[in-house]
Amino acid sequence: MMRRPTLHAVAARAGVSKSSVSRVINGEPTVAPSIRETVLAAVAELGYVPNGAARNLVTQRTNTIAIIVSDPPQGLVSDDPMFAMVVRAASRELERTGFQVSLVLAGSDDSRRRVEQYLAGGHVDGAILVSMDGADPLPASLSRTGLPIVSHGRLATPGLMPWVDNDNQGGATQAVQHLLDQGRRRIATISGPLDMTAAQERLAAYRDTLKDTGRRSIVALGDFTRISGAEAMRQLLDDDPQLDAVFAANDLMAIGALRTLREAGRRVPDDVAVIGFDDIEAARYTAPALTTIRSPMTDQAVRTTQLLLDLLSTGAATPVVLPTELIVRESA
Amino acid sequence: MMRRPTLHAVAARAGVSKSSVSRVINGEPTVAPSIRETVLAAVAELGYVPNGAARNLVTQRTNTIAIIVSDPPQGLVSDDPMFAMVVRAASRELERTGFQVSLVLAGSDDSRRRVEQYLAGGHVDGAILVSMDGADPLPASLSRTGLPIVSHGRLATPGLMPWVDNDNQGGATQAVQHLLDQGRRRIATISGPLDMTAAQERLAAYRDTLKDTGRRSIVALGDFTRISGAEAMRQLLDDDPQLDAVFAANDLMAIGALRTLREAGRRVPDDVAVIGFDDIEAARYTAPALTTIRSPMTDQAVRTTQLLLDLLSTGAATPVVLPTELIVRESA
DNA sequence: CTGAAAGCGCTTACAG
DNA sequence: CTGAAAGCGCTTACAG
Numbered sequence: 001m002m003r004r005p006t007l008h009a010v011a012a013r014a015g016v017s018k019s020s021v022s023r024v025i026n027g028e029p030t031v032a033p034s035i036r037e038t039v040l041a042a043v044a045e046l047g048y049v050p051n052g053a054a055r056n057l058v059t060q061r062t063n064t065i066a067i068i069v070s071d072p073p074q075g076l077v078s079d080d081p082m083f084a085m086v087v088r089a090a091s092r093e094l095e096r097t098g099f100q101v102s103l104v105l106a107g108s109d110d111s112r113r114r115v116e117q118y119l120a121g122g123h124v125d126g127a128i129l130v131s132m133d134g135a136d137p138l139p140a141s142l143s144r145t146g147l148p149i150v151s152h153g154r155l156a157t158p159g160l161m162p163w164v165d166n167d168n169q170g171g172a173t174q175a176v177q178h179l180l181d182q183g184r185r186r187i188a189t190i191s192g193p194l195d196m197t198a199a200q201e202r203l204a205a206y207r208d209t210l211k212d213t214g215r216r217s218i219v220a221l222g223d224f225t226r227i228s229g230a231e232a233m234r235q236l237l238d239d240d241p242q243l244d245a246v247f248a249a250n251d252l253m254a255i256g257a258l259r260t261l262r263e264a265g266r267r268v269p270d271d272v273a274v275i276g277f278d279d280i281e282a283a284r285y286t287a288p289a290l291t292t293i294r295s296p297m298t299d300q301a302v303r304t305t306q307l308l309l310d311l312l313s314t315g316a317a318t319p320v321v322l323p324t325e326l327i328v329r330e331s332a
Numbered sequence: 333m334m335r336r337p338t339l340h341a342v343a344a345r346a347g348v349s350k351s352s353v354s355r356v357i358n359g360e361p362t363v364a365p366s367i368r369e370t371v372l373a374a375v376a377e378l379g380y381v382p383n384g385a386a387r388n389l390v391t392q393r394t395n396t397i398a399i400i401v402s403d404p405p406q407g408l409v410s411d412d413p414m415f416a417m418v419v420r421a422a423s424r425e426l427e428r429t430g431f432q433v434s435l436v437l438a439g440s441d442d443s444r445r446r447v448e449q450y451l452a453g454g455h456v457d458g459a460i461l462v463s464m465d466g467a468d469p470l471p472a473s474l475s476r477t478g479l480p481i482v483s484h485g486r487l488a489t490p491g492l493m494p495w496v497d498n499d500n501q502g503g504a505t506q507a508v509q510h511l512l513d514q515g516r517r518r519i520a521t522i523s524g525p526l527d528m529t530a531a532q533e534r535l536a537a538y539r540d541t542l543k544d545t546g547r548r549s550i551v552a553l554g555d556f557t558r559i560s561g562a563e564a565m566r567q568l569l570d571d572d573p574q575l576d577a578v579f580a581a582n583d584l585m586a587i588g589a590l591r592t593l594r595e596a597g598r599r600v601p602d603d604v605a606v607i608g609f610d611d612i613e614a615a616r617y618t619a620p621a622l623t624t625i626r627s628p629m630t631d632q633a634v635r636t637t638q639l640l641l642d643l644l645s646t647g648a649a650t651p652v653v654l655p656t657e658l659i660v661r662e663s664a
Numbered sequence: 665c666t667g668a669a670a671g672c673g674c675t676t677a678c679a680g
Numbered sequence: 681c682t683g684a685a686a687g688c689g690c691t692t693a694c695a696g
Contacts, residue, residue: 004452004454006688006689006690007689007690007691008689008690016666016667017666017667017668018667018668018689018690018691019666019667019668019691019692020665020666020667022690022691022692023665023666023691026691030665030666031665031666032665032666035665035666047452049449049452049453050453050689050690051389051453051454051688051689051690052388052450052453052454052455053385053386053388053389053394053454053455053688053689053690054385054389054672054688054689054690054691055689055690055691056384056385056388056672056690057383057385057386057389057671057672057673057674057688057689057690057691058671058672058689058690058691058692059672059690059691059692060672062385064434067435080416083416083420084412084415084416087419087435088415088437091435091437092437092439095437095443095446100434100436100450100455101434101435101436101437102396102432102433102434102435103399103419103423103433103434103435104432104433105420105423105424105427105433107424111427114427117381118384118432120336120379120381121381121382121383121384122336122383122384122385123384123385123432226613226614226616226617255614255617256617258617258619259616259617259619262619281558282558282587282614284558284591285558285587285588285590285591285618286617286619287590287591287594287618287619338672338673338674339673339674339675340673340674348682348683349682349683349684350673350674350675350683350684351675351676351682351683351684352681352682352683354674354675354676355675355681355682358675362681362682363681363682364681364682367681367682382673382674383672383673383674385672385673385674386672386673386674386675386688387673387674387675388674388688389672389673389674389675389687389688389689389690390673390674390675390676390687390688391674391675391688392688
């Protein structure tokens with residue numbers, strides 16, 4: 001493979017100094033038009049493209065941002081539309097501002113260590129962290145690198161870094177209140193894994209809202225996947241055959257619950273009302289269509305990215321909470 | 333922000349030469365144990381991490397692989413489980429072998445140009461290309477960079493680079509044959525966008541299989557999204573109210589078709605049989621559960637990655653086709 | 665406006 | 681086994 005042309009080669013070809021070539025390449029205004037022209041011609045002829053590593057080394061910048069997804073072993077990330085949303089929205093946003101995206105999936109302890117090395121090695125200018133697990137050591141260790149980092153989602157430990165999240169508490173309250181307004185009496189919930197802040201907040205709001213009306217909580221645990229929702233629903237039906245409503249902490253689990261209810265011969269919403277959380281695309285295609293809480297996921301990812309950009313430029317940024325919205329369809 | 337320690341600082345601290353520090357860092361065996369120890373101690377004390385840019389510059393390697401997703405404006409990628417699968421499987425696989433992943437979403441002409449610059453700039457050692465659109469100029473232009481690149485999915489232009497794909501033709505034939513075996517007489521199809529090779533191959537197999545039995549084709553066009561499947565189904569019902577089966581070229585469109593059929597009061601599979609393609613997770617949760625063709629998406633992504641690794645090490649690699657499997661559930 | 669020179673932080677022959 | 685020196689390909693003060 002032929003070696004790619006360097007700045008030096010371009011300078012020789014154009015008959016000017018390397019400094020001048022560099023200035024033209026970087027669009028500096030202080031270059032005579034005649035020089036600019038010959039340089040540009042030489043660049044085109046040789047097919048010159050600046051070497052990234054050399055540039056990074058001297059400028060101490062990389063123009064790349066890491067998206068770090070702390071993926072628990074069970075694989076939250078795998079099939080969750082959230083993952084694609086975040087990656088896509090963030091990466092579009094970053095591209096618009098001239099950044100490259102480096103994606104890091106950190107699952108094992110081992111890979112977590114590598115992320116730290118990676119950030120410490122100066123490979124990126126900043127990072128977006130997606131870590132839902134409250135027990136995850138990554139946020140703390142990454143924050144110690146001193147690099148600008150923002151979190152997509154509130155962190156269990158406050159003060160580590162700025163974050164953007166949707167209003168989990170408000171959304172869950174809306175959901176349960178909607179069920180209450182419909183006259184539902186035995187309202188169960190399928191919670192997400194309790195080491196995730198989003199799951200904690202949604203469960204707490206469910207509990208508080210019911211408590212205010214003197215009703216008791218009926219809780220089954222899932223892990224935000226469809227299958228876990230189906231299983232939790234089965235358990236709920238065993239525990240309390242009389243229940244007439246379920247609030248699933250996300251749409252995926254609601255979809256699983258819908259399947260179990262169908263298999264058990266319960267009609268939705270006639271026998272049991274079901275409400276989810278997130279308003280993923282699939283919620284419009286379930287039978288019956290899923291009533292849910294819209295959490296602005298794409299928007300959240302965009303805001304997270306913007307927050308990072310702010311942090312990068314001003315050095316300061318404050319958390320933001322995005323409002324949710326009740327979307328009434330057929331299931332409740 | 334304090335400047336991070338350099339090799340030089342470690343050498344000074346340990347009282348040895350930079351060469352020795354470098355050797356220890358890189359695990360070279362030709363280092364006296366005593367030196368190794370003092371160096372390691374100094375590294376730990378100072379919290380030294382090698383600078384990536386400097387390393388890349390001198391070694392002419394980056395240890396990073398780009399995953400380039402050529403995302404058409406309509407946003408194939410957005411909500412398609414395929415996207416997450418590929419990114420996830422490839423990135424896990426690459427991490428295991430010590431590579432970083434750089435994710436590039438190339439939609440616009442503008443961003444396509446930037447990808448080329450990025451690759452030409454020596455930022456990565458190789459790339460995985462996900463480009464479904466047969467008219468996409470990216471495969472050709474990227475292949476010209478001379479970098480090792482493999483394609484996830486067969487390319488319209490042969491010979492550009494090695495690829496991995498599932499057996500679209502075989503799978504579609506299985507699907508239509510299954511419908512035929514059930515005694516279905518008017519079998520329609522919802523095709524994917526015809527500039528994508530997967531859609532072309534699936535449609536061609538549908539046509540060929542029907543032609544062999546003297547039946548006529550009934551085709552509606554979608555773009556691989558749920559909504560397009562719902563719309564295509566509506567049109568199909570208008571055009572031919574007598575149809576008794578539909579082969580959707582992917583599961584997402586089949587899910588859309590299911591909704592339209594439900595709204596139109598058609599029972600599935602009694603009135604109309606529906607079969608999809610891909611066997612995404614959601615196919616198990618539709619009502620009725622979706623009969624489909626399993627295309628090993630995760631497997632495909634893993635194989636694509638391995639192919640790239642082969643190419644990187646041996647300089648040669650040949651295309652691979654993965655077999656599909658009929659998964660019979662309730663809808664057909 | 666232009667060029668010569670220094671330097672970014674590493675690795676790697678080359679002597680010893 | 682160890683160290684001094686050159687060099688990877690750029691940018692950026694500094695003179696002129």
